[in-house]
Amino acid sequence: QVQLVESGGGLVQAGGSLRLSCAGSGRTLSRYDIAWFRQAPGKDREFVAATRWSDDNQYYSDSVKGRFTVSKDGAKGTVYLQMNSLKPEDTAVYYCAGKVKSLQIRFARLYDVWGQGTQVTVSS
Numbered sequence: 001q002v003q004l005v006e007s008g009g010g011l012v013q014a015g016g017s018l019r020l021s022c023a024g025s026g027r028t029l030s031r032y033d034i035a036w037f038r039q040a041p042g043k044d045r046e047f048v049a050a051t052r053w054s055d056d057n058q059y060y061s062d063s064v065k066g067r068f069t070v071s072k073d074g075a076k077g078t079v080y081l082q083m084n085s086l087k088p089e090d091t092a093v094y095y096c097a098g099k100v101k102s103l104q105i106r107f108a109r110l111y112d113v114w115g116q117g118t119q120v121t122v123s124s
Helices: none
Strands: 003-007 010-013 018-025 032-039 046-052 058-060 068-073 078-083 092-100 118-123
Touching: 003 092, 018 032, 018 092, 018 118, 032 078, 046 068, 046 078, 058 068, 078 092
Parallel strands: 010 118
Antiparallel strands: 003 018, 018 078, 032 046, 032 092, 046 058, 068 078, 092 118
C-alpha cells in the first residue's frame, strides 16, 4: 500500500507563491495517478491538478490553469504542486491523493490513498 505525506503549506499574501510536496512511500508509484484536491470550509472537495506517473500528461482545473504546475521527481518518489499568483479564493486544505492508473482522473471518489492535508491560506 502506498502512503502519501504532504508538506509545504502556509500563509502567503495574494500574488505570492507556494510549493507543495507529496512524498510517496511504500509500494512503487509507477502504476499510480497522483492528484491534488482542495477543500475550503463549507465546500466540497475540489479537483486541482493531476499527473500520471507513467507519462508526462498533466491535468488542471480551469480555476488554476496557467497559475499552478504539477510535476514529479521519480528518484524521490515525490509530486509537487507549484502555485503562483495565489488568490484569496485558493485558501483551502490541500490534499494529495493516489489511485492505480485509470482513464478518469478528476473524481475524488476514485482515489483510495490520501495524505493528511496541508493548509494554504492566502491573505488579501
